[in-house]
Amino acid sequence: MAEHASMMSAARRQLLALGALLRRPESLALLMGAAVFLPMLGASGLWDPWETHYAEVARRIVVDGDWITPRWQGELFFSKPILNFWLMAASFHLFGISALSARLPFALVGILGVFLAFRFVSRVTDARRGLWAAFALCTTPFYFFIARQAITDITFCVFVLGALGSFALVALRPDTPRREALYIYVFAGLAALAKTPVGLAIPAAVVLVYLLLSGEWSLLRRLRLPLGILLFLLIAAPWYVSVLALHGRKFSDEFFMHHNLQRAFTGVHGERGTFEYFIKQAGYGFFPWVGLLPLALGRVLGRLRQREDTEALRLQVPSPEGQTLRLELFLLLWFGVTFVTFTLIVTKFHHYVFPALPPLAILAGVCLAAEEGTGLRLLLPLGVLPLLMVGNDIVSSDTHLANLYTYAYERPLPGEIYPRLALGLITGLFGLCLMLSRFFARPRLLRPALAVLAAASTITLAWYYQPRLGHTMSQQDVFDTYQRVARPGEKLYQYQMNWRGEVFYSNDKIVKIGDETGFRNIFTKPERAFLIAVRESLGPLDRVMRQATGRHVHVLPGSGLRYVLISNQLGPGEEDLNPLTQHLLAEAPTIAHPVRAELADPAQLAGGAQLALLGYELRPEVPSTGGELELTLYFQCLRRIDKSWQIFIHIDGFGHEFHRINGDHYPVEGLLTTDQWMPGDIVRDHVRLKVPREFTAKNYTLYLGFYIGDTRMRVLPGFPQDGSDRIRAGTFSMD
Numbered sequence: 001m002a003e004h005a006s007m008m009s010a011a012r013r014q015l016l017a018l019g020a021l022l023r024r025p026e027s028l029a030l031l032m033g034a035a036v037f038l039p040m041l042g043a044s045g046l047w048d049p050w051e052t053h054y055a056e057v058a059r060r061i062v063v064d065g066d067w068i069t070p071r072w073q074g075e076l077f078f079s080k081p082i083l084n085f086w087l088m089a090a091s092f093h094l095f096g097i098s099a100l101s102a103r104l105p106f107a108l109v110g111i112l113g114v115f116l117a118f119r120f121v122s123r124v125t126d127a128r129r130g131l132w133a134a135f136a137l138c139t140t141p142f143y144f145f146i147a148r149q150a151i152t153d154i155t156f157c158v159f160v161l162g163a164l165g166s167f168a169l170v171a172l173r174p175d176t177p178r179r180e181a182l183y184i185y186v187f188a189g190l191a192a193l194a195k196t197p198v199g200l201a202i203p204a205a206v207v208l209v210y211l212l213l214s215g216e217w218s219l220l221r222r223l224r225l226p227l228g229i230l231l232f233l234l235i236a237a238p239w240y241v242s243v244l245a246l247h248g249r250k251f252s253d254e255f256f257m258h259h260n261l262q263r264a265f266t267g268v269h270g271e272r273g274t275f276e277y278f279i280k281q282a283g284y285g286f287f288p289w290v291g292l293l294p295l296a297l298g299r300v301l302g303r304l305r306q307r308e309d310t311e312a313l314r315l316q317v318p319s320p321e322g323q324t325l326r327l328e329l330f331l332l333l334w335f336g337v338t339f340v341t342f343t344l345i346v347t348k349f350h351h352y353v354f355p356a357l358p359p360l361a362i363l364a365g366v367c368l369a370a371e372e373g374t375g376l377r378l379l380l381p382l383g384v385l386p387l388l389m390v391g392n393d394i395v396s397s398d399t400h401l402a403n404l405y406t407y408a409y410e411r412p413l414p415g416e417i418y419p420r421l422a423l424g425l426i427t428g429l430f431g432l433c434l435m436l437s438r439f440f441a442r443p444r445l446l447r448p449a450l451a452v453l454a455a456a457s458t459i460t461l462a463w464y465y466q467p468r469l470g471h472t473m474s475q476q477d478v479f480d481t482y483q484r485v486a487r488p489g490e491k492l493y494q495y496q497m498n499w500r501g502e503v504f505y506s507n508d509k510i511v512k513i514g515d516e517t518g519f520r521n522i523f524t525k526p527e528r529a530f531l532i533a534v535r536e537s538l539g540p541l542d543r544v545m546r547q548a549t550g551r552h553v554h555v556l557p558g559s560g561l562r563y564v565l566i567s568n569q570l571g572p573g574e575e576d577l578n579p580l581t582q583h584l585l586a587e588a589p590t591i592a593h594p595v596r597a598e599l600a601d602p603a604q605l606a607g608g609a610q611l612a613l614l615g616y617e618l619r620p621e622v623p624s625t626g627g628e629l630e631l632t633l634y635f636q637c638l639r640r641i642d643k644s645w646q647i648f649i650h651i652d653g654f655g656h657e658f659h660r661i662n663g664d665h666y667p668v669e670g671l672l673t674t675d676q677w678m679p680g681d682i683v684r685d686h687v688r689l690k691v692p693r694e695f696t697a698k699n700y701t702l703y704l705g706f707y708i709g710d711t712r713m714r715v716l717p718g719f720p721q722d723g724s725d726r727i728r729a730g731t732f733s734m735d
Contacts (some may be wrong), residue, residue, distance in 0.1 A: 017398050023170050024308060025127040029118035033111035034155040036138045036458055037147050041107055042100025043467035045476020048499040048562075049407055052475070054080070055102045056504040058088035062097075068242050073508055075610035076247065078254040082239050083193035084152045102150040110147025113158035114138045117362050120165035124172050124327045129369040135451065136365030141460040142285030142357045145405045148466060156195035162187035164334055164359075168221055171210065172326050178224070187230040189235030197236065198256075204339045210330065234435065245451075278343055278353040283390040284400045286359055288457055291387035292364040295379040299367050300328045319330045320399065328366060334359040368447060377568045380437035387434065391427030395420055401461065402469060412561045417468045422460045426453050475501035475532065478565040481558035482530050485571055495519060495533040501563075502532055516544045522569040524548045530556075531566045538564055539668075539676040541640065542580050546678065552578050583668045585682040591615035591634055597719035597727040599645065599706060609716055611677070612636045615730055616702065626693035631663065633685045633704070637677035645706035645713060646675040649687065650726065653697025653734070661700075663689045674706070691734065700723045702729040 004046040020477055025366055046052045057077050070077040072084050087105035095101040114134045137143055145155045152200045166183040168178045188200055211217060243251050283290050338356040345352065370376055372666055394400050398418035405411045432452045437446050482492050494502045495513045502510050513531065517521050519541055530655025533541065538555070544569070545553045555578040556565045593616050598609035614634040623629040631649065649663030666673055667685045677683060703726040706713040715721040 004628065018027060025122065025131055026115065027116065027663050028131060030111060032135055032698055033138050035115035036144050036462055037110045038465050040467045041103050041148060043471025044099065044100060045474030045479075045503065045721050046099050046102055046150060046501065047406065047470060048501045049474065050500075050618055051099075052501040052504040054084060054152070054497040055088060055097075056508070057502065058085045058092060058102070059097055059504065059507075061085055061089040062092050068239070068374050068628065069246060070550060073503060076250065076254075077244075077632050078247075078251050080152050080195060081197075081255075082243075084150075084155055084195075086473045087155070088150060097429050099150075099474075104150060106150055106154050107147055109155050110143070113143075113147070113154070113161050113358070115163045116158065117358065118371045120169050121327065121362060121366060123169055123176075123410055125324050125366070129324070129366050132447075133362040133365035133368040134287055136368070136454075137361040140285065140289060140357060140361040141283075141287055141360065141401060141457075141461060142351070142354050142404055143338040144458060144462050145285075145401075146354060147352065147465065148462060149403070149405055150193045153351055154352050156191050156199060157358060157656055159187045159191035159194055159197075160355055160644060161358050163191065164609070165201070166225075167207055168327065168330055168539075171214075171219055172215065172330065174321065174619075177317050178222070181222060181575055182225045182228060182231055183225070183727040186235065186352065189232045190467055192232075192236040193311060197434065198238075202338050202341055205341065206334050209337055213333070240735050269277050269386065270669075278339065280358075280393075280400075281350045281353050281404065282339070282357060282360070284394060285354070285404050286360060286389050287394060287401075288426060289361060289385060290390050291383035291430055291434050292368060292380070292384035293360075293386055296328070296360075296367045297332075298379040298382070299370065300325070300332060306342040314584050324366065324370075329365060330357040331363040331366070335363070349407070350409070361399065368450065377438045378444075380434045383434045384431045387427065387431050391423070391431070395424045395427060401465075406473065414469070414471060414472050414561055417465065419460045419465055423457070426457045426460075429453055449594050471485055471699075472562055475499070475505055475563050477558035477560065478556075478563050479505040479558075480534055481556050481565050485556065485574065487528075490528050490530065493529065493531045495531055497534065497562075499534070499690055516540065520544050523553070523566075525568075528567060528569040528571075533564055533566060535559075535562055535564050535668065538566070538578075538580065539672045541566060542578070542672075543676045543678060552576075552581055552584075554578060570671075580668070580672055583672060583684045585684060588634060588636065588682050591619045593730050595727075595729050596721065597711040597729075598638070598716045598722065599727075600716060601641070602711065602714045605714060607639060608712075609638050610641050611638055611674070611706075611731065613644065613704070613727055616684070622733050622735055625695050627690050627691055629691060631687050631689065631702075635667075635680055635684065636684045636686065637681040639679050641674045641677055641708075643708060644675045645708055647685065647687075647707055647711075648726075649689070650703040651689070653700045655697055655701070659695055659697050661689050695734070698733055699731055700729050703727060704729055 005279045012097050033352070046055050058071055060071045061067055064071065067086065067089070068082075070080075070082060083473055087109075088102050091101040091105050095104070103437045114137055118130040118134040121133040143154075146547075147159075163184045166180050170181050170184070170246040188203065190299045191203075192200060211219065212656050219403075247350070267382050286293075290647070295651065335356050338359070339353065342353050342356065371410055398413050398415055398420070399409065430450065433446060433449045433453070471687075484493070491511065492506065493511050496515075497512070510532075513522065519531070523531070523545065531541075542553050544549060551566065553566045554576045555568050556567055556574065556576075557577060559565050559577060591614060596612055598612045600608065604610070612635065614636055618636065619632075631648070646664055646666055649661075649665075650657070651661040653659035669681060672683065703722060705715065705726050712725040715727055722728055
């Protein structure tokens with residue numbers, strides 16, 4: 001009995017000690033990061049092209065045992081330095097090769113960044129401001145999206161945050177231990193191994209501008225430059241020296257000249273844009289905290305106009321509020337220098353502005369933690385405008401958030417999983433809190449309300465949307481299907497793919513088919529074969545199969561908006577998901593509104609009609625304003641069409657374009673473009689159109705046709721048209 005009581009007492013002491021540990025501010029900061037970045041981390045496969053590209057390089061390190069020279073498909077890979085590949089390779093070695101083990105090191109680095117933000121803010125000011133800064137950072141979409149991906153940006157950004165956070169402690173807190181200055185160079189060395197040593201120009205520029213503006217040149221002595229530079233070289237130089245010794249100019253030309261200097265000053269790939277390009281991306285990536293920007297900027301600028309605050313800045317040991325002001329000014333400087341630097345870089349991707357977001361998020365958290373008498377009630381309502389501008393864009397389109405950390409921004413996204421309603425509700429409630437902030441009895445009632453809404457946004461996007469979006473962005477689902485249904489000896493091919501996932505998921509063993517002839521030679525044989533292709537290739541490949549065998553290709557489960565798994569045979573119990581079988585008909589059905597009009601390319605009129613409209617169907621038959629209508633069109637291919645024409649739809653009320661519903665689109669959602677139609681094909685095309693609520697006309701006329709640029713297909717004489725090569729298909733009423 002006494003022994004049992006002793007064990008219970010020991011367990012109770014351990015639980016109390018654990019509870020005390022978890023209640024410490026440092027532990028809370030770490031737990032916040034873990035709660036955001038770790039759940040559902042491996043719920044979907046690695047995304048193309050960056051995650052799969054980097055993961056394959058790391059996989060080669062594990063397979064080849066070469067931890068110095070990164071390789072891709074047997075070739076040298078010098079796009080990025082080595083640290084991220086070491087992290088992934090170590091995780092693969094410990095936990096096996098999977099999406100979770102690829103992303104885990106980056107999520108842990110993201111948690112480290114949250115802790116570093118808390119650390120330097122709490123030491124410059126206090127733990128309460130540090131926790132709010134950490135919370136704002138880990139609930140910023142740009143940060144948590146990228147921290148949950150196996151890409152290089154989070155490591156570089158966190159190590160720059162660590163370097164500048166340590167500099168802030170040295171610069172703003174004279175009583176900071178001397179060893180803190182050395183952490184600047186440790187983090188700088190890691191950043192140089194994470195993405196690029198050229199990128200260290202950003203923290204160097206922040207430090208230089210700080211010294212120029214403050215005049216605190218004596219700070220250079222406290223930075224311990226000789227020892228720090230030696231420490232930086234000890235961390236960063238060995239790998240660079242080793243790879244230069246092994247590969248010489250091939251490494252220097254590709255890594256330094258092409259992927260760093262040329263990317264920055266002349267452009268390699270990616271988009272181009274002006275100053276506003278990154279303003280938009282920063283706004284989307286800072287939702288919903290973008291509503292705190294007027295508070296952050298107005299509070300700092302307003303306090304600079306007050307004599308007591310400006311005098312506090314000059315004190316050797318300023319007051320707590322003066323210290324907070326110095327921190328806020330430093331964060332603004334950090335953001336401004338970083339943002340301007342990236343606007344000057346020629347090559348642009350949406351996520352290139354990401355390193356400018358952490359200081360802005362930290363600043364928002366610090367300002368939100370401000371006491372009542374520091375402009376909180378006056379400035380917060382002004383945030384409704386930027387919040388609604390950003391919120392309106394995010395709610396109206398699913399591309400803005402997804403494209404913060406993806407590639408090829410024009411690719412389709414699954415709109416049905418986008419949490420539009422939740423984001424709209426969060427935008428409205430967050431804006432309402434800002435508007436009513438003047439009436440909150442105490443700021444401590446406002447902060448929890450904003451925190452709950454930011455947490456709701458984070459959970460919705462990080463735990464729900466991002467993992468589900470991964471099923472579209474990754475090839476893992478189609479590879480899982482192949483591994484489940486293929487029998488020994490049944491090969492997997494890829495068709496004209498260069499999205500990286502086909503290499504990673506096949507362990508670099510997949511065979512590439514480069515043209516339609518190669519596809520025909522393999523897939524018309526009696527042996528079963530499988531092929532991965534982008535969805536846009538389904539139409540051409542299906543046409544080749546129909547020409548050769550009279551049958552469609554089979555599309556298997558796991559296929560989605562971007563990738564399809566194709567086979568020439570179905571196994572027992574397997575379902576064919578080829579959407580073209582629903583749009584290519586053996587014969588024309590009974591059509592609710594039959595109408596015939598024949599068309600031809602103006603450059604090929606001598607050969608006669610190329611296609612004919614057979615009629616249309618409308619659901620509902622009497623659409624309502626503010627609702628939707630579904631239009632189904634039926635066409636017949638009369639002879640070969642060698643161009644890809646778009647369909648235009650004009651539904652005109654009052655007989656003019658001012659009351660027009662437009663429905664331009666490629667046939668069959670781009671899966672079956674006109675150059676893939678075969679003579680005799682009956683093509684069924686669907687399009688959904690929204691009817692504006694303000695349209696008041698009762699009767700509407702349906703016009704349609706085909707166009708490329710400014711050229712329309714010619715409607716042949718004798719068929720209903722308006723004289724501008726628009727088929728006059730019919731009229732209908734609207735409620």
